[in-house]
Amino acid sequence: MRQIPSDSQARPNGRRSDNAGGGAAGATFRGVDAFASRVADKIGLSFPASRRQAVAGAIRRVMARRHIDDARLLLDQIGARQDLTDELVDEVTVGETCFFRGPAQFRLVRHTILPELRRRQAEGVDIRIWSAGCATGEEPYSLAILCEEDGLSGEVRIAASDISRKALADAMEADYGEWSLRNTGGYLKDRYFRRHGTRFRLRRELAERVRFTSVCLGTDTLPAPEKGLADFDLILCRNVLVYLDAAAVRRIARQLFDCLAAGGWLTTAPADPPLWKLAPFETLTTAAGVVYRRPLNGQDNRNSVAAHGGS
Ligand SMILES: C[S@@+](CC[C@H](N)C(=O)[O-])C[C@H]1O[C@@H](n2cnc3c(N)ncnc32)[C@H](O)[C@@H]1O
Incomplete structure (x- = not known):
């Protein structure tokens, strides 16, 4: 099976790695697991099953920062609010790169x-x-x-x-x-x-x-x-x-x-x-x-x- 790069090292460019944690620990966010695919589809980033946890974690971090406790509310706001959509895109994507990579x-x-x-x-x-x-x-x-x-x-x-x-x-x-x-x-x-x-x-x-x-x-x-x-x-x-x-x-x-x-x-x-x-x-x-x-x-x-x- 293909390996998804984990990008676990420090990310000085500020973008998230696939296994970044934090931000939402301990809080309850309703519907994230059930709605993660729909949230990702709505921002144009349909993910494979192997990324489910990473994407759910990314969505929880955005919900924590935005004080949204139900994924259905988040889903409703995507598209209507460009800043929220941008924030989700930034959390869900992996931006690891460097000059002359490969x-x-x-x-x-x-x-x-x-x-x-x-x-x-x-x-x-x-x-x-x-x-x-x-x-x-x-x-x-x-x-x-x-x-x-x-x-x-x-x-x-x-x-x-x-x-x-x-x-x-x-x-x-x-x-x-x-x-x-x-x-x-x-x-x-x-x-x-x-x-x-x-x-x-x-x-x-x-x-x-x-x-x-x-x-x-x-x-x-x-x-x-x-x-x-x-x-x-x-x-x-x-x-x-x-x-x-x-x-x-x-x-x-x-x-x-x-x-x-x-x-x-x-x-x-x-x-x-x-x-x-x-x-x-x-x-x-x-x-x-x-x-x-x-x-x-x-x-x-x-x-x-x-x-x-x-x-
Ligand atoms: C891991 S970086 C790769 C950067 C560079 N191509 C490299 O190989 O170093 C992946 C980039 O793809 C972008 N990306 C992911 N899905 C995308 C999509 N559907 N359309 C456009 N960009 C996308 C992410 O935002 C991220 O910046």
Whole structure:
């Protein structure tokens, strides 16, 4: 069975881990277990059975802070109150991330995917990348750094989205602690960040290369060309689907496929569920794990397996 990352370590970015406790101990909150799924569905985050306890705990914490003692009342208020919905989203989601998380996948992007896209891309047409479920921005900014290092910044556009508005606000601040930079060497830190006290601010010209948008995958209408969310050459949707139930994963797999340009690539994380049966992807096995592609020229190369670089 797939393991859900427990993210039990300290979370200096302020977002909850899946096993965070506290806040609601000892108090009685009616209907949480019975209504947890409906609350999660209503905020667009249908969860698998393995997360039931974590989600119920998250809901209890919100109820405690809001002095709501019955889950039915909470359910009624979702949607009508944006601040409450945002708070629930923030408690229920897991925002663990860091710069260059999954280094093998970044090597695959740098040495295999970007060169392939550049060979194929028509003169003057930008390469379009989307970090779907970007949390506090470390993933899309890592891509921006990678492109800058390789002299590609002028030919790449990077979009990033998340369901959590709090995470997106933090992403746009682009100000990080050591924990976010635990996979980042001194050279990149010195070159792309300005240190102030114990924190690191990403250089403004780099931060401005990423365009952030609020999107609920699986619920919002996608592709959304009016938001710039269509025709991507590369999508990273990593460590997002592992927290969602099978029906949501199926919907999102189809959406991601539809958001890819012909020949476009999709990477998920090793902990995420497999997607090859959920949309007509071409599937490639690489040293960095399985990656998916939308076939070029409408060919259906479904489930083909090829050896690719990335180590
Ligand atoms: C564990 S973080 C992963 C961040 C980054 N992709 C990485 O791999 O480091 C998961 C993020 O997905 C977001 N998320 C979860 N479900 C989502 C959904 N249905 N739509 C959009 N974002 C979602 C959460 O808010 C959270 O910020």
